[in-house]
Structures are given as structure tokens and as C-alpha cells.
Amino acid sequence: MTLRPLGATTARYSNDWYILPCDVPTGTFAAIQRLAVTDVFGARRWITPAGAGAEHDWQQWSMYVHGDAPGLLLPPGTPKVADGPALEEVQLARDENANMVWGIEQTVRMPTGDPRPGAEAAAETLAFRRRLRPPTRLDDSRAALAYRVMSLVPEHWIPFIPVHVPGDNRSVQLQRAPLTGTRLTAAYNRTRTRTGQVIVWLTVRRDTGRGGRSSGLAFDLLTDTTPQ
Structure with missing residues (x-):
């Protein structure tokens, strides 16, 4: 296609460009x-692309070239996109103390499709399991210290x-990965094209997290059994 500037075109000079x-x-x-x-002397010159020379020419240079078809691709865009609330959000963080990587469910999607904080959903799941299998009670003859193989980790x-x-x-x-952590978020997006058509889609984004986290995981513990 042949591009023609709209109206009078004025060239702008900046740093040899x-x-x-x-x-x-x-x-x-x-x-x-x-x-x-x-030019100002009335001489007319045809300007050829910088990368139109021979392949062995050391001065060959090109910019905004797509393969063998020189040109500029301008994909269709939207003027504005409305982002909905996060339906799912998981933070991948490195725990230096436990020497592990944890996937922390900040937001989870319920069976109804609505988002729910991961800590709340984890607390309800743990309470449900304890109702199905209540913890056993120990008698009063227990020792002052108890041995635990490992500590508990949050359910989410x-x-x-x-x-x-x-x-x-x-x-x-x-x-090898950076120590800043990773956050994965799933959410709906909505926009309106220039023709007025409404488009809704689901996206999953990967962003930088908040860094390292500590789960409190520990092994071979001695806990005090004296009633407080």
C-alpha cells in the first residue's frame, strides 16, 4: 500500500533523525x-530503505522489519480494558528457612464460581476435617514435654x-529463578471495540510477587504440655 500523509507534513529533526x-x-x-x-535547492531524491543493500554490506541496517516483508504491523487494539476482580490468585514464594517453594492460594474459586480468600476457605476445610475426625484427648499422666515430628502448615x-x-x-x-517470587492471577476482562462490540475474556497473568515467605515449618520439636 502507498501511504499518504494527511494534509501538510512537516519533518522533525532530532539527533540526526x-x-x-x-x-x-x-x-x-x-x-x-x-x-x-x-531539498532547498529544488533537487528531488528517491530515498530507499536502509536495509535494501547487499547482504554482505556492513552498513546494512533495518528496523521494524517482519521477516522478508519490510513494513510495520499495527494490530487492532482497544481504547480501554476493564479488569474484573481476581477469581484465582496464587503466589509462588521461596521459604529460605524450610528450603522449599510454596504455592500460597490467596484467592480460590468456589464451586459457584465466586472468588473466596484462600485463608478463609482453608479454615473452613480444616474445621470440616476436625468435625469428621476430632483430635484425641490425652490423659493427665502425660509428660511435661511432648515430641512432635513436624509443625503444622497453613492449609492453603x-x-x-x-x-x-x-x-x-x-x-x-x-x-534458577529470581528471589522476588511470582504471583499468578486469573480474572475476567471486558472491553468495547471501536465499532461498539463488547468482548469479554478470561486472562491468566504472571506478575512479580512480594518476595520470600516463611511457613513456620519445623521438624523434631519439643512442645510444652503444661496447661496455660
């Missing part, structure tokens, strides 16, 4: 076929462990 503004419709692939420049903290290397039953693989 000349910028010629030109309006391009959205959803098109724009390529400049001809560009003529007339999901542990992540190393996995074996594919094809190897002994070696495990670890992936």
Missing part, C-alpha cells in the same frame, strides 16, 4: 513503497518439591 508523522489505520500492515525528498500453602530429570531416576533438576 528526521521524523515524518503519518496516520495509519489499525489492523493493517503498512509498507512505504515510494518516498521522494526535495501447597508445597513444591524438586522433580526428576526426564529419563533419569536419580538426578533431579532445579531451575
Whole structure:
């Protein structure tokens, strides 16, 4: 296609660059076929692309090129997107004390589809399990100290462990990652196109988390059994 600037076009000079503004419709692939420049002496010159030289030319240079078709792709966009509340949110955090990675469910989706704080859902799940299987009571002859194999971890903290290397039953693989953590969020989005059509879609985003977290996980504990 041949692009023609709307109205009079004024070239702007900045740091050895000349910028010629030109309006391009959205959803098109724009390529400049001809560009003529007339200097102050009245001489007219045809300007060719910088990357049109031979492949072995050391001065060959290009910008905004898509493969073998030089040009600029301007995909269709939306003027504004409305983000809905998070339906699911999981934070992947590294626990330095326990030397583990935890998937913390900040927001979970209920069977009705509504979001719910992960801590509240975890507390209800734990209370339901205790009603089904109440904890056993010990008699008064117990010792002053009790041994515990490990401490409890919040119900909505999901542990992540190393996995074996594919094809190897002994070696495990670890992936180096930043210590800032990762947050995964699922939410609905809504927008209106330039033609007035309403579009709704579900997105899953990966953002930077809040850093390391401590679960309080510990092993081989001695707890005081004296009534407080």
C-alpha cells in the first residue's frame, strides 16, 4: 500500500533523525513503497530503505522489519480494558528457612464460581476435617514435654518439591529463578471495540510477587504440655 500523509507534513529533526508523522489505520500492515525528498535547492531524491543493500554490506541496517516483508504491523487494539476482580490468585514464594517453594492460594474459586480468600476457605476445610475426625484427648499422666515430628502448615500453602530429570531416576533438576517470587492471577476482562462490540475474556497473568515467605515449618520439636 502507498501511504499518504494527511494534509501538510512537516519533518522533525532530532539527533540526526528526521521524523515524518503519518496516520495509519489499525489492523493493517503498512509498507512505504515510494518516498521522494526535495531539498532547498529544488533537487528531488528517491530515498530507499536502509536495509535494501547487499547482504554482505556492513552498513546494512533495518528496523521494524517482519521477516522478508519490510513494513510495520499495527494490530487492532482497544481504547480501554476493564479488569474484573481476581477469581484465582496464587503466589509462588521461596521459604529460605524450610528450603522449599510454596504455592500460597490467596484467592480460590468456589464451586459457584465466586472468588473466596484462600485463608478463609482453608479454615473452613480444616474445621470440616476436625468435625469428621476430632483430635484425641490425652490423659493427665502425660509428660511435661511432648515430641512432635513436624509443625503444622497453613492449609492453603501447597508445597513444591524438586522433580526428576526426564529419563533419569536419580538426578533431579532445579531451575534458577529470581528471589522476588511470582504471583499468578486469573480474572475476567471486558472491553468495547471501536465499532461498539463488547468482548469479554478470561486472562491468566504472571506478575512479580512480594518476595520470600516463611511457613513456620519445623521438624523434631519439643512442645510444652503444661496447661496455660
